[in-house]
């Protein structure tokens with residue numbers, strides 16, 4: 001009898017094992033190997049790659065930039081996503097389904113396509129700069145391609161639906177009459193939002209932030225297209241090591257470092273919020 | 283002029299008339315219950331008084347002012363919601379303080395008033411707890427303290443006790459009534475529990491299908507129901523179709539199921555009618571005094587009393603017998619029923635019914 005649950009979840013477990021754990025394990029092993037230009041990958045075990053990554057300010061800068069971009073993306077997603085989710089929550093059912101479609105719609109289009117769209121908008125001869133120049137508002141194009149700002153802008157566009165959905169789910173879990181209760185006690189609509197609704201969305205903002213932050217920190221397509229070689233992030237660096245330098249062990253070490261760093265940040269963030277709100281939120 | 287006036291209050295949702303020209307008044311300091319079956323429009327009525335629903339037509343007046351143009355936020359009413367609607371991210375003290383903060387009360391006055399409200403509901407010791415760590419009864423009292431601390435002119439309660447188990451509910455009924463008397467606040471409570479309405483209210487407003495059925499003291503709605511619905515909704519009642527043959531100042535003569543009955547003076551014209559008699563007003567007696575005879579079909583023991591279901595020529599009677607410690611009539615026994623003529627209630631016939 002006790003074998004039944006294992007048997008039934010076996011397909012999922014096998015899929016999970018083959019598609020995630022095996023490559024991850026192999027990357028992990030690979031990161032301890034050495035690399036030589038003439039001989040290729042040498043199957044030794046040593047921490048030389050990690051020493052290279054952690055000892056080089058070049059990589060520190062890339063990691064710093066990556067987390068800076070991820071943090072800015074997360075913060076802006078929260079700023080946009082929370083009010084958007086609240087509006088969604090307050091809409092009548094008919095309008096709500098229309099707006100949900102608009103919110104989720106972009107997820108149906110490939111990230112690459114959406115990012116190329118941003119490239120068309122942001123380029124020096126792109127739509128925005130051309131329009132501003134035609135209206136005589138600027139003389140020389142504003143640099144938006146190959147900047148961190150441009151990457152953050154596009155990432156926000158890609159990830160804001162995840163924040164909206166997470167916050168919306170939290171809003172639906174709360175007792176709808178708390179707002180009426182606050183109103184009957186004399187609170188203005190703004191006070192109701194700030195003191196009653198917002199604190200109850202904290203679990204949603206937390207989970208939304210975790211999703212957005214980890215996805216932004218490891219995003220590849222958007223920084224690759226909008227940042228190119230000039231604004232490197234961790235994911236594009238790993239790609240370069242694998243595909244251009246062919247130094248797979250170093251690439252693997254960078255990838256594992258990113259994974260560990262993101263996990264540490266997420267766990268710390270979770271702990272902090274739990275300590276702050278633990279008693280009030282289950 | 284009454285303190286709260288509802289005048290021709292109507293609310294329609296599309297085709298549904300949730301509340302249908304409801305008119306009644308509540309005096310200052312009074313405790314009034316809105317009682318009726320599920321879906322009869324009680325919550326809708328309360329929501330309109332609170333300002334969360336706009337009446338389709340009709341007027342609400344509180345202390346002489348028309349509430350129509352006053353938003354919920356400015357009505358200054360204390361409301362206890364069915365789900366309590368406590369702010370889960372705030373402590374008990376913060377919950378209770380909220381309404382006063384909105385009124386710009388601060389410092390020592392805030393603290394004394396919050397303490398006094400918590401004392402009134404016996405929660406002084408739990409002020410720094412979060413609602414999640416409290417029992418249903420405690421949460422209910424937090425909701426009450428939060429509503430009362432703003433010293434509202436009117437307290438609205440939407441089924442405040444329906445989430446509690448039977449024993450706690452009885453305790454809280456007494457507690458709620460004590461707190462309401464102490465605060466002296468005019469109160470409108472919604473409930474579908476008739477014993478709760480009878481136990482707690484000064485007056486009961488009985489509703490059905492959005493319409494007002496009867497407004498009276500608990501004793502009067504129970505003793506002198508004005509319709510078949512009220513007689514059966516409040517407590518148990520034996521109702522039968524009957525025919526009013528004649529009525530004079532001293533009494534009336536009726537027939538039901540081929541049996542001639544005498545009753546009190548009726549205010550109806552002779553013709554089709556309905557009679558109602560409470561199970562506890564019926565006695566078992568000898569064959570010669572019995573008004574109607576029948577066979578015991580069912581017998582249920584309830585501790586303090588027995589309930590007998592008796593099949594007669596008029597229909598099935600429910601009879602309540604006080605448990606005197608002696609043997610009670612058993613299933614299959616033939617018994618004879620008697621009651622005093624003045625215990626009979628003569629009601630208008632149900633629409634469409636013939637006798």
Ligand SMILES: Nc1ncnc2c1ncn2[C@@H]1O[C@H](COP(=O)(O)OP(=O)(O)OP(=O)(O)O)[C@@H](O)[C@H]1O
Nearest residue numbers: 295298299300319320321322323324325326327474
């Ligand atoms: N927003 C709404 N839209 C449409 N119909 C509604 C709406 N709110 C209530 N109704 C209808 O109005 C009627 C009265 O509802 P109301 O909530 O006032 O009943 P109630 O007496 O409080 O019942 P309960 O004891 O079950 O809480 C019901 O038939 C209900 O279906």
Ligand SMILES: [Mg+2]
Nearest residue numbers: 324325326472
């Ligand atoms: Mg209701």
